[in-house]
Amino acid sequence: MKNIKIIFTILSVILLAWSCEEYLDEPNPNAPELLEAVNNLEDTEKVLNGVYNSLFNHFLLSIEEDNYRSDIGSMRNRITPNVGLNEHLDYYFKTVNPSTRRVDQRWGALYRGIFFANQALAALDQIRPGLEGDDLDEWNLQRAQALFFRGTYHFYLHSVFNEGKIIIRDGYEPDVTKRHKDVSSSEEVIAFFRKDLEEAIEYLPMPSEITELGRVSKGAATMILANSYLYEGTQGGTRNMVLINQAMQLYESLRDDFGYALETEVNPIEGSMMFTTAGEFNSESIFEINYTTDFGLELNEFDERSPHNRLASRGGHFNFRGQDFMQPATWLMLAYEEEPIDPSNPINTVVTGDGNQDTRRVSLRASNMIFLNDDLDTPVYGGPNAMNAGRFTGLASRNLTITAFKKYTNHDLGVPDEQATGSSNRLKSGKNAIVNRLSEVLLNLAECYIYNGRVQDAINEINKIRNRWALMPLDINSQLNNDGVPYDETSLMEHLMFIEKPLELSVEGHATRVIDLRRWGVASQRFNDLSQQFYRGTFYPKDGRRIVTPELARGPLATITRALSDIETIPLSEVPADADTRQQRNIFNEFPLSATNYSNNNGYLPIPAEEDINNNEFEN
Template sequence: MKKYIKNIEKVKYFFCAILLTLTFSCDDDLDPKNFGQPVVEDFYKTPEQAEQALVSAYSSMRELYGSNFWGTMGTDIIFGEIGTDDFIKGGRTATNNAPLLEKERYAFTTSNPIFEELWSVNYEGILFANLVLANVPNIEFDDDDDRQQEILAEASFLRALYYFDLVNSFGGVPLVERPLEISEFNQPRASKEDVYQLIERDLQFAIDNLPSRFNKDSDYLGRADKGAALGLMMRVLLYQNKNDQIRSFGDQLFALNYSLTSDYSTIFQPEGEWNSGSIFEINFVTDANVLGTGIPRRVNPNNNTGGGFVQAKEDLRNEYEANDPRLDATLFFSDRPYGTDWYVRKYAWEPFTNYPKPDIGGNSNSSNNVRLIRLSDVYLMYAEAVYDSDPATAIDYVNRVRRRARGTQPATVLPDLDPTLVGQPLLDAIYHERRVELAGEGFRFHDLVRTGRASTLLAPLGFIEGTHEVVPLPVQQVTLSKGVLIQNPNY
């Protein structure tokens, strides 16, 4: 809990400074005589301050996918894809970037800096969300203003998102549901099931209290809304194999105004940001270090000022059916001295996409929005949930995804599924569709683990069932806990 401890002190004594880094100013709200003294007691007084505090809760998400080097390396889009049957580590040499090499070889060390940052940044976000949830209810809003509940619902969504990343990375982790006193900092691990229960409660509260982005102005884009909460709830349930509960949340989401954008190749282009099938994205508005994402500079080829990481295997390329337009929209070839030379187009910049190559900011962070939840993913989660009880509906939703991918090409390209498919053949067709539709977006490893296929497909790569479903807890956190945090088995 080191980062949690550090940041609760940061918030207590330097809350105004944190907000300043997020382009807000609270100078007019603070008495200068309080400089250098605790200021939380002087904050959370107005609706404007509630909004500012909420922005701080979003900032950890931006940090994880943007400005934090090892945190960005640890995202599912990079770390999660490496070591699967889809992607190798890549980079400049076989041994380039040892922390990522640990995933490719399933030879994890407890001192891997990726694990420390995943732990720290997510708990930082949880702290900021908890501060909102603990203090905003005490702020007086106008009687006819729904914004107070919306702020609490957004904070609940964010806390659920951060805990979902933690539980999928480490298994059971300490549950911190409120700002802690110093005497409470050292918390034991909760069970994986208890963490998921909190995530589900937070998401249900968000679903009940968030508006749809379709009922808001365009400046609302980037905030969690009802659709984002419903989509994340479906993913949370899918990862627990609670398929019988997914349908009701999917039905609620389908009642909103989402539709598959017609051209798959535009989804990960600038014009595809917040398209009709986009459910939740992380907004990045510039290539400056703080406001841009670090994903593209890690996955672009070395000769295009990138790190060259996450290169596609032949097995993934062969998974695509003949003439599937998604292959070219997902991957591209660039001849380099090391690797497979097949790179992820979805988070590339020019000349491989229409996103401009960064030219400011030093670290070359980019303006690409990160797509976290898409409608086609939701369709396929829904199909997987009902394939056994309602195969006709499952086939319908898979065919929607295939028809959009086919576009204007003849029906012989990505033809509709056989309407008589049932049982395992239908499930295999859904697995296939997830693999090619969502390649490079960070789902493959978790899909293999949750469906029990990792022990077979990843064993030749070093994956050991019962160990490598999660990574070890950071050694610093275990040491600081003085025995309270128990390391994952076999690490």
């Protein structure tokens, strides 16, 4: 159920009419009149709802952009990626600069949210005198929520901009001439946002005490705090065991004390509840953005005040009226295809059209994360998967659309395409976005255990997730891809970095994969290795009726009548030296410039040029 009280409450009053580039110098049309009108806790609640509304801004998480910044995303034209959209190329080629489009929008979105939080804190301070009893409890609760957002948004800025040296905005300043400030050191920023989060934790409710879906809990603040310790403790491949162990204790508490549980309701045909409308705010969700199409449809799809989600279209497959922008990298797609399923788990058994039993073609994790043409056992949009989705449109036609991420699409609603879901506008989806969930806790905890030499304990945490998806469990005595060779700290960490973490959490969270590659100290080598990997598109036989091969035509989806294509990895010895020849033979590689250009920013974004221009105190 969507929570109407949180979403869109007094939206026209609270949300400020700043542009993305001029947030610092634009006057606030609601101040100081807004704060002068605040007299009680009902008024401050309205101001606080404006802070929650800041979550709707897509540039807050910048999931689309970070897909290109990491190793999990590819351009939709893989053979000639430089024909893509300009706003994607800088991120994919790692040539982002202070004037790159959307850098300033991300910066502005986060500081706008911080302004709202500071405005709420100022309003609360204004009515604090004389409050006691239940009113004081409510005051503390509202203040804790505002502190959570101010702390979290500073943490986000610190994690992605300017090596953590960003501007600390610690109070509401209605006078625009006094808002100019220089950046603070990374250490000062960390101390500031941790203090906010620690104060918030004291008064935020436990997850079981949340009465309005979408409100933040003690668990969400604990998750952000834990991540901050892990990120600092592993920055650049270093190991600070004091910080790592602080993170470990918080992750263990999140696992054991907050009531979170892996979403294990997995149907062998329909898949998991995890990334469906019916599965919103499930037992695994820690922090989730509550989008809706129940109201606000009069606002433009690119109006960041609107409560709808563009990601269903941006990541959705073209044949379902999606835009194909958020493409999975080829290595990731193949890794999903190759995940070994547990044949002893009955959930991996499907009934074929003749009543016999057979084993699923691809893993349940793969089925829930991306569209695969091999996955003929899982219907999407109310019909057979390969009827429209998957890797069948060819490698040179339609910009090499060969797959798509599934998490943010409306594949579960039983409608023909994204255009038909709720709003009649493919760019207005009501699908929620999960920012943090229990799987991330378990994987980060496993990482902490590895650093402590607790390999079996780490495997136990990873296997909880693998068992949920009916995957082959890890065995400390025999590596999945190296039979008979035991896992040790190094090999298990490799597995976690390049299999478990990206396959479980692809395109989730706030810059999760970008930050992981950077803090592990493997980003440059990773992009170099991937740029040396070549792939070739292959095609199944087809005639004029575009039929599939007999081995694919089985079970309830045996009536598929569309040709399918596939991709295979090829050795360098088979790669033609001439680029035109490679293109003619559908041979391609990815991340060709990422390794070369990664050192430009070393995994960070620069402070936008607009800040340099408008901020009189800025000396970066």
